[in-house]
Amino acid sequence: MGYILDLRKELGSRPLIMAGAGVIIINDKNEILLGRRTDNDYWDYPAGSMELGESFEECARREVFEETGLTCGKLEYFMELSGEDTFYEYPNGDQVYLAVIIYICRDFSGELKVQEKEVYEQRFFSIDALPGISPLKIKSRIFEKVRNYIKSR
Secondary structure (H helix, E strand, O other): OHHHHHHHHHHOOOOEEEEEEEEEEEOOOOEEEEEEEOOOOOEEOOEEEOOOOOOHHHHHHHHHHHHHOOEEOOOEEEEEEOOHHHEEEOOOOOEEEEEEEEEEEOOEEOOOOOOOOOEEEEEEEEOOOOOOEOOOHHHHHHHHHHHHHHHOO
8 A cells, every 4th residue: 555655645635546456255155255344344355556557457466465365366357446436535534536446256275364454354255144344335336246246157
């Protein structure tokens, strides 16, 4: 998060366009991996902002490894997010509009490790029994699309 933190030093909490990537990790039981975030206490998939010079896919792989300890194999493009619905205000007052690519990953390896700086708990959940996710409309739409993806396979 060096790039975004550097921008924050200059611009304060003003809205930024934040490019990034996220990954919906699905295990062989069709459960998705979610981590409970330290900044807002909601459950979410691994995701984060890009660093300078990084591609969406590189960002996705790095964020998964940093947050979970897992290494992604094949990533499948799932959806993109941008626009008015992606506005988010962090608990500290920082504001962003997201421009994000989300991938699906069923091909992963490694051992789950909690990165306590951003996530303090993580588990796989059935798509029909998700824990407390963000009340943002965009999040419910993402998880509905994930539900349809899993049910159609």
